[in-house]
Amino acid sequence: MSLKTLSSQMLPAIESELQKQVARLSQPRTAVYYEMLTYHMGWTGEGAGPEATGKRIRPLMVLLCAAASGGDWQAALPAAAAVELVHNFSLVHDDIQDNSDKRRGRPTLWTKWGMPQAINAGDGLFVLSNLAVTDLAENYPADLALRTARVLHETCLDLTRGQHMDIAYEDRLDLDEEDYWPMITGKTAALLAGCCQMGAILGGAAPVAEKAYHDFGLALGLAFQMQDDILGIWGDEALTGKSAASDLLEGKKSLPVLYGLGKNGPFAARWKSGPITPAEVQVVAQTLAEEGASDYAQEKSKEWTEKALTSLAAANPQGQAGAAMRELADKLLGRQA
Amino acid sequence: MSLKTLSSQMLPAIESELQKQVARLSQPRTAVYYEMLTYHMGWTGEGAGPEATGKRIRPLMVLLCAAASGGDWQAALPAAAAVELVHNFSLVHDDIQDNSDKRRGRPTLWTKWGMPQAINAGDGLFVLSNLAVTDLAENYPADLALRTARVLHETCLDLTRGQHMDIAYEDRLDLDEEDYWPMITGKTAALLAGCCQMGAILGGAAPVAEKAYHDFGLALGLAFQMQDDILGIWGDEALTGKSAASDLLEGKKSLPVLYGLGKNGPFAARWKSGPITPAEVQVVAQTLAEEGASDYAQEKSKEWTEKALTSLAAANPQGQAGAAMRELADKLLGRQA
Numbered sequence: 252m253s254l255k256t257l258s259s260q261m262l263p264a265i266e267s268e269l270q271k272q273v274a275r276l277s278q279p280r281t282a283v284y285y286e287m288l289t290y291h292m293g294w295t296g297e298g299a300g301p302e303a304t305g306k307r308i309r310p311l312m313v314l315l316c317a318a319a320s321g322g323d324w325q326a327a328l329p330a331a332a333a334v335e336l337v338h339n340f341s342l343v344h345d346d347i348q349d350n351s352d353k354r355r356g357r358p359t360l361w362t363k364w365g366m367p368q369a370i371n372a373g374d375g376l377f378v379l380s381n382l383a384v385t386d387l388a389e390n391y392p393a394d395l396a397l398r399t400a401r402v403l404h405e406t407c408l409d410l411t412r413g414q415h416m417d418i419a420y421e422d423r424l425d426l427d428e429e430d431y432w433p434m435i436t437g438k439t440a441a442l443l444a445g446c447c448q449m450g451a452i453l454g455g456a457a458p459v460a461e462k463a464y465h466d467f468g469l470a471l472g473l474a475f476q477m478q479d480d481i482l483g484i485w486g487d488e489a490l491t492g493k494s495a496a497s498d499l500l501e502g503k504k505s506l507p508v509l510y511g512l513g514k515n516g517p518f519a520a521r522w523k524s525g526p527i528t529p530a531e532v533q534v535v536a537q538t539l540a541e542e543g544a545s546d547y548a549q550e551k552s553k554e555w556t557e558k559a560l561t562s563l564a565a566a567n568p569q570g571q572a573g574a575a576m577r578e579l580a581d582k583l584l585g586r587q588a
Numbered sequence: 589m590s591l592k593t594l595s596s597q598m599l600p601a602i603e604s605e606l607q608k609q610v611a612r613l614s615q616p617r618t619a620v621y622y623e624m625l626t627y628h629m630g631w632t633g634e635g636a637g638p639e640a641t642g643k644r645i646r647p648l649m650v651l652l653c654a655a656a657s658g659g660d661w662q663a664a665l666p667a668a669a670a671v672e673l674v675h676n677f678s679l680v681h682d683d684i685q686d687n688s689d690k691r692r693g694r695p696t697l698w699t700k701w702g703m704p705q706a707i708n709a710g711d712g713l714f715v716l717s718n719l720a721v722t723d724l725a726e727n728y729p730a731d732l733a734l735r736t737a738r739v740l741h742e743t744c745l746d747l748t749r750g751q752h753m754d755i756a757y758e759d760r761l762d763l764d765e766e767d768y769w770p771m772i773t774g775k776t777a778a779l780l781a782g783c784c785q786m787g788a789i790l791g792g793a794a795p796v797a798e799k800a801y802h803d804f805g806l807a808l809g810l811a812f813q814m815q816d817d818i819l820g821i822w823g824d825e826a827l828t829g830k831s832a833a834s835d836l837l838e839g840k841k842s843l844p845v846l847y848g849l850g851k852n853g854p855f856a857a858r859w860k861s862g863p864i865t866p867a868e869v870q871v872v873a874q875t876l877a878e879e880g881a882s883d884y885a886q887e888k889s890k891e892w893t894e895k896a897l898t899s900l901a902a903a904n905p906q907g908q909a910g911a912a913m914r915e916l917a918d919k920l921l922g923r924q925a
Contacts (some may be wrong), residue, residue, distance in 0.1 A: 275745065280770050284752040344711060348704035367685035367755045370707060374681060375748040377711070381718060381741040385734060393731035397722060400737070404718040408612065411712040415621040418704045433617050 253574035254582075258311060261324065265310045268328040269335060270294065272383045276375065283364070287372040288379075291343060291360050298357040305355060308583075309446045310335045315576045316450025316464050319568030327453040329386035330399055334446050336380035337403065341410055343373035348418060377407075391453065399449050406445030413437020420504045424523050427513025428547075431506050440472030447471075451566070463566035467580075470559035475583050477552035480505035484536050485545055496532040499539075506551065507544035514542050556584050590911035591919075595648060598661065602647045605665040606672060607631065609720045613712065620701075624709045625716075628680060628697050635694040642692060645920075646783045647672045652913045653787025653801050656905030664790040666723035667736055671783050673717035674740065678747055680710035685755060714744075728790065736786050743782030750774020757841045761860050764850025768843050777809030784808075788903070800903035804917075807896035812920050814889035817842035821873050822882055833869040836876075843888065844881035851879050893921050 273292060276285040290296040293303030310331030317327035345351070346359040347369055353359060361369035384403050387396035416434040420426060447468030451461040483498030484507055498505050511518040518539045521527070527535050539545070559580060568576045610629060613622040627633040630640030647668030654664035682688070683696040684706055690696060698706035721740050724733035753771040757763060784805030788798040820835030821844055835842050848855040855876045858864070864872050876882070896917060905913045 276749070278749075281749050281752055283756065284749065344707050348707060365755075368752065370681050370685060371748055371751050371755065374711075374714070374751075375745070377714060378741060378744045378748055382738070382745065385738045385741060388731070388734055393729075393734045394725070397725055397730045397734050397737075400734075401719070401722045404715060404722060407715045408712070408719065411708055411715055412613070412615075412618050412621065414708050414711075415618055415705065418702075418708065419620065 253571045254578040257315070257318075257571060257575045261311055261314045262307060264325065264328060265307050265314070265331050265335070266304070268332040268383075269310075272329075272332045272336065272379050272386075275379065275382065284368075284372065284375065287360055287364055287368065288375060290363070291339060291354075291372065291376075293355070296357075303355050303357055307335060308579075309338055309442060311579070312443065312446040312468065312576075313450040313453075315572050315579065316447045316568070317454040318572030319570065319576050320451045320454030320456035320460060320464065320566075321569060322450075322454030324572070326390035327387075327450060329383045329390075330403075330449050330453060333380040333383040333403055334442065334449065336376050336383060337407060337410070338442060340373050340376035340380065341414070343369060343376060345414070347373075348414070387453070395452065399452050402445055402448050402452065406441050409437045409441035409445075411437075413439070413441065417504070424512070426504065426509055428506065428510045429513075431504070431509045434504070435473065435476055435506075436469070439476045440469045443472035443475075444469035447566075456566075460566055463562050467559055467562035467566055470555050470562055471580060471583060474552050474555035474559055477506055477548055477555065478585055480507060481545065481548050481552065484508075485540065496536045499527050499532050499535055500529060502526060507539055507548045510544045510547050511539045511542055514544075516542050518542050518544070559584065590908045591915040594652070594655075594908060594912045598648055598651045599644060601662065601665060602644050602651070602668050602672070603641070605669040605720075606647075609666075609669045609673065609716050609723075612716065612719065621705075621709065621712065624697055624701055624705065625712060627700070628676060628691075628709065628713075630692070633694075640692050640694055644672060645916075646675055646779060648916070649780065649783040649805065649913075650787040650790075652909050652916065653784045653905070654791040655787075655909030656907065656913050657788050657791030657793035657797060657801065657903075658906060659787075659791030661909070663727035664724075664787060666720045666727075667740075667786050667790060670717040670720040670740055671779065671786065673713050673720060674744060674747070675779060677710045677713035677717065678751070680706060680713060682751070684710075685751075724790070732789065736789050739782055739785050739789065743778050746774045746778035746782075748774075750776070750778065754841070761849070763841065763846055765843065765847045766850075768841070768846045771841070772810065772813055772843075773806070776813045777806045780809035780812075781806035784903075793903075797903055800899050804896055804899035804903055807892050807899055808917060808920060811889050811892035811896055814843055814885055814892065815922055817844060818882065818885050818889065821845075822877065833873045836864050836869050836872055837866060839863060844876055844885045847881045847884050848876045848879055851881075853879050855879050855881070896921065 269292065273288050276288060286295065293299055313331040313334055314324040314327055318324040342354060343360050346354055347361045347366055351359055352362045360372055384400045385396065387399055413434050413436065417438055420430065420434065444465045448461060448465040451464035456464060483503065483505060484496050512522060518535065521535055563577065563580060606629065610625050613625060623632065630636055650668040650671055651661040651664055655661040679691060680697050683691055684698045684703055688696055689699045697709055721737045722733065724736055750771050750773065754775055757767065757771065781802045785798060785802040788801035793801060820840065820842060821833050849859060855872065858872055900914065900917055
């Protein structure tokens with residue numbers, strides 16, 4: 252019960268730190284700007300509440316890694332807020348780039364306040380993450396705060412790189428599995444790796460352990476994403492809550508799809524001839540599985556799960572936080588009993 | 589000749605530092621992303637060259653302030669690059685928000701590579717500015733680098749606040765002069781204030797002088813903007829290179845316009861009835877002048893010019909860089925013989 256106990260302490264502290272960071276915008280002339288951010292963060296407006304905030308996995312990981320490597324998680328709260336603000340900045344811009352009108356079941360910022368203001372609100376969340384991370388200097392020596400900030404910025408560079416590839420892939424049919432890794436590493440895994448590394452730095456981990464924490468986050472992110480990719484095509488609708496094979500309908504460039512495109516067989520031929528319709532989606536999913544995409548993605552996901560667990564063992568997280576990290580990893584990797 | 593001599597050394601160093609910072613993106617899979625940034629910075633693509641880079645006034649100001657307060661300007665180069673990257677990030681997003689298809693006479697990023705990639709490229713320039721400012725730790729103690737980074741981030745928060753107001757004003761007719769100051773302070777003056785303050789910090793200025801440098805930049809930015817506002821309506825086409833009264837045609841919420849709206853006279857009535865056409869623009873400009881907007885803007889510009897000069901005297905910049913700062917201020921404030 253380590254994870255439950257710890258997260259019941261950490262999650263409210265994260266929320267309160269996030270609210271403190273975003274409150275910098277609470278000024279008379281920018282009331283609407285502030286409202287946009289509190290709405291997006293899930294605190295205000297229609298549908299506000301736990302469903303709208305997201306799970307705060309990334310900041311939780313920062314705090315768990317800080318505590319598990321011997322530090323005080325409370326002191327690391329500004330870093331936890333910073334990674335969650337980065338994540339949310341990327342979501343706000345992503346929703347504009349993807350033309351998505353819903354996020355966590357609620358209308359997206361750009362549909363409510365228009366594209367120009369939504370771009371600016373995303374920029375604002377990004378600025379707030381920069382300010383949050385420099386707040387670390389209140390609790391840590393300046394060089395440690397700066398090194399943590401640097402890891403955050405490098406992570407953000409990876410994020411924009413992944414995002415660039417993701418957008419560029421939209422119009423491309425000449426893709427294969429090789430194109431998957433750099434894109435998904437930047438878009439998804441880099442931020443989780445950054446979270447674990449930032450926590451380790453603030454917890455005072457030695458360089459070798461710091462690298463193990465980083466590698467754990469990276470492998471965890473990749474393994475988790477691949478499971479999501481598999482569920483998005485062959486998942487049980489009742490369990491996933493999404494309509495079956497929805498990723499195929501949306502044309503998402505997931506690992507199975509890119510593997511299938513690389514095979515250049517019947518699946519690739521069908522994919523290249525135009526959008527897949529709900530009527531045929533089960534047949535196409537079946538074709539893709541027969542070409543080996545499901546087995547391949549399972550195998551890769553297992554491979555990265557093993558890597559995550561090896562790195563976790565090397566990081567050797569301590570105490571209650573260490574136990575909670577192992578529990579969280581098992582949960583995210585779908586290994587719970 | 590201090591300014592000419594110094595800027596002939598500083599400008600190539602700024603360009604080279606900027607190129608070094610942006611080169612972080614030069615990787616095989618993100619070649620197009622890198623190309624977008626080098627194009628925007630004015631280094632590559634059609635129309636590349638000095639006309640396309642802009643004047644690099646902001647980084648120049650960082651270096652001059654660092655040198656004039658007793659520091660080594662070369663050590664401050666990462667901060668100079670950071671402010672120019674911030675400026676350019678804001679331009680890339682601004683062009684999307686304003687639907688502008690030209691920037692410094694060349695097609696804007698979003699018209700060439702599409703809106704989603706252009707948002708991401710703007711985000712990328714922002715990340716690069718964060719990385720650049722942390723590079724200061726190579727030349728300065730960590731606490732000084734962190735304090736400089738903090739000033740940059742606070743400045744960026746002001747920028748997004750100003751941008752929020754600017755966008756929000758587009759659909760509003762109930763504006764007056766009071767609405768001008770917070771918007772233009774955030775959008776224009778805050779970054780120049782930040783440049784001067786960052787330079788002063790890195791040059792080792794005492795707190796009182798640091799504040800004077802900051803206040804100088806702020807007042808300079810405001811005074812300069814007001815002159816630009818005046819020229820945008822009553823400027824001599826032959827001198828400004830813009831068509832006369834172009835700000836009225838574009839519906840720009842400049843100081844004279846907001847003053848006129850506050851007067852609620854014939855100008856305000858005409859403004860509120862719909863876009864102003866080229867055929868009537870001279871008459872409308874004349875009406876606005878008769879209501880006192882030109883005299884008022886001149887008076888305010890003079891007031892802020894005086895404040896800029898008072899703060900400059902208080903900052904008491906030293907040596908060749910100090911002389912160059914005075915020369916640059918005179919130039920920007922239109923005071924040269």
